[in-house]
Amino acid sequence: MPTLVRKTLRDYRRSVIGWAVGISAFLSLYLSIYPSIRSNPDFAQQAALSKYPGPLRDLMGGLADIASGTGYLQAVVYQLFVPILLTICAMLLGTRAIAAPEEDGTLELTVTLPIDRGRLVLERWAAVALGVLAVAIVTLALVLALGSVSDIGVPMGNIIAAHTGLFLLALFFGTLALTVGAATGSKAVSLAVGGGYALAGYVVETLGKSVDAISWLRWVSPFHYYLDGSPVALGWPLGDYLVLLGATAVLVTTAMLAFSRRDVGV
Amino acid sequence: MTAVVETEGLTKFYGTRKGLEDLTLQIQPGEVFGYLGPNGAGKTTTIRLLLDVIRPTSGRATVLGADTRDTAVRGRIGYLPGELALAGRERAHDFLGFLAEVRGGVSRGRIDELADRLDADLSIRMGQLSKGNKQKVGLIQAFMHEPELLILDEPTSGLDPLVQHEFLAMVREVRTSGRTVLMSSHVLGEVQNVADRVGIVRAGRLVAVEDVAALRERAVRHVEFHFDAPVPKEAFEGLPGVRDVVVEGASLRCTIDGRPDALIKAAARFTVVHMVSSEPDLEEIFLTYYSEEAPRAHAGA
Numbered sequence: 001m002p003t004l005v006r007k008t009l010r011d012y013r014r015s016v017i018g019w020a021v022g023i024s025a026f027l028s029l030y031l032s033i034y035p036s037i038r039s040n041p042d043f044a045q046q047a048a049l050s051k052y053p054g055p056l057r058d059l060m061g062g063l064a065d066i067a068s069g070t071g072y073l074q075a076v077v078y079q080l081f082v083p084i085l086l087t088i089c090a091m092l093l094g095t096r097a098i099a100a101p102e103e104d105g106t107l108e109l110t111v112t113l114p115i116d117r118g119r120l121v122l123e124r125w126a127a128v129a130l131g132v133l134a135v136a137i138v139t140l141a142l143v144l145a146l147g148s149v150s151d152i153g154v155p156m157g158n159i160i161a162a163h164t165g166l167f168l169l170a171l172f173f174g175t176l177a178l179t180v181g182a183a184t185g186s187k188a189v190s191l192a193v194g195g196g197y198a199l200a201g202y203v204v205e206t207l208g209k210s211v212d213a214i215s216w217l218r219w220v221s222p223f224h225y226y227l228d229g230s231p232v233a234l235g236w237p238l239g240d241y242l243v244l245l246g247a248t249a250v251l252v253t254t255a256m257l258a259f260s261r262r263d264v265g266v
Numbered sequence: 267m268t269a270v271v272e273t274e275g276l277t278k279f280y281g282t283r284k285g286l287e288d289l290t291l292q293i294q295p296g297e298v299f300g301y302l303g304p305n306g307a308g309k310t311t312t313i314r315l316l317l318d319v320i321r322p323t324s325g326r327a328t329v330l331g332a333d334t335r336d337t338a339v340r341g342r343i344g345y346l347p348g349e350l351a352l353a354g355r356e357r358a359h360d361f362l363g364f365l366a367e368v369r370g371g372v373s374r375g376r377i378d379e380l381a382d383r384l385d386a387d388l389s390i391r392m393g394q395l396s397k398g399n400k401q402k403v404g405l406i407q408a409f410m411h412e413p414e415l416l417i418l419d420e421p422t423s424g425l426d427p428l429v430q431h432e433f434l435a436m437v438r439e440v441r442t443s444g445r446t447v448l449m450s451s452h453v454l455g456e457v458q459n460v461a462d463r464v465g466i467v468r469a470g471r472l473v474a475v476e477d478v479a480a481l482r483e484r485a486v487r488h489v490e491f492h493f494d495a496p497v498p499k500e501a502f503e504g505l506p507g508v509r510d511v512v513v514e515g516a517s518l519r520c521t522i523d524g525r526p527d528a529l530i531k532a533a534a535r536f537t538v539v540h541m542v543s544s545e546p547d548l549e550e551i552f553l554t555y556y557s558e559e560a561p562r563a564h565a566g567a
Binding site for chain 2: 003004007010011014104105106108109111112113114115116117262263264265266
């Protein structure tokens, strides 16, 4: 592994462990109560629907069939909460690649090493990707384990497919934060752009299903390519995932070009 | 002989704010070059241009014979930033190990030897280093791979006198081994003992490049004498190189340009109780350059 990737991963280690533990705690809590939901399906369905009336229900992904393993896993894990957590984790790691060290001045020495600017960005990105991957793998293992303990009844392949989408979605936003940071050198701008796009993208994808005026916008929402294929129920939406991967690749290339062109730390 | 650092019309504007204008400069192998100027004069801008941290608005620069955009050449440079930022939970020796590895390897013994010389504790986490220790880590990383060119931006800031002394010895060793040093400072006193030549930069322009010996001749110095009895002012008037004479009872204050010889001989006729001679004031040298040398400097650039 290149020296800079190893060094960056070492810097990320504590937050990667922190996020893995945090998301795992969330998953443990919610997946361990699934047996009680299943044993009382009508009540749970009713409670969920009354808690989230009208458009709120759309925002939560519809909440259909929440007492089934697929519906429950979709609603509490893959719909909103875990994607948000992993996306925040990825964006924070992404800003720490260029923007944060540029703001605190530690990037000065790094850019004067005999490492090409483009390679520097690429290796920092690789560390971000590996960090997010580590959190994704730990949490995937936990979902698989708790799923089988609570007898959730979703095929393992579908869970892996959904988790892969989760990883690709978070990686996209982490890469976006890295790219904006590489282009502007500003932590605040990169978090604002990443966070704003994530929020708008989620709202457009979920509400856009029933609001025709904005439904065309779903095509530019990264969440569309994560949620629309319903991987928990249907398995791998390969084409959608390739879109996420392709967009990420475009962002990385943009970051490399932008960072190679500009003054650092002015 | 090929110059180690060569710039031609190097200019940098930050938007409309001028950072450096039309710098043409050559630094030869084996030379210690002092780069002097007040804060904000363009020293750091020049240095960051040479390291390709920032890009010139116009003009060009080569370092060790290669364009500054050449990535590989930076492995042969040791750089100490002016505002060295070190942060994080990593311990200093792990960080140095990382830099060494990227630059192609440095023996562990070499790092320890430098840490010993500068009395630096490398087991401290980077974020908790004191200002002085940070600067020491900065110096170690700049010197450790025995680079052909050292570019040091305000290297002595934050160092105590003992460590400063050791640092200057390290600079002399680098020169003895035929390698080159470019170091900036806003205090002439910091570089005058090691530098062969100094360049003086002010408001983004190089106003003079001088031999250190010649510069010292020009230096303006404030001198104060205290005698055991009041002295007549006339005894000190009209002495060559002596200006601004003020006599108050038994004390004398004046300014000298160049050699103090005439003043010392005049004072020797009375009983001297106490004498104070300040270090040459660089700011006054700048002023001298502005008033007397400005036309020549413009023509020369």
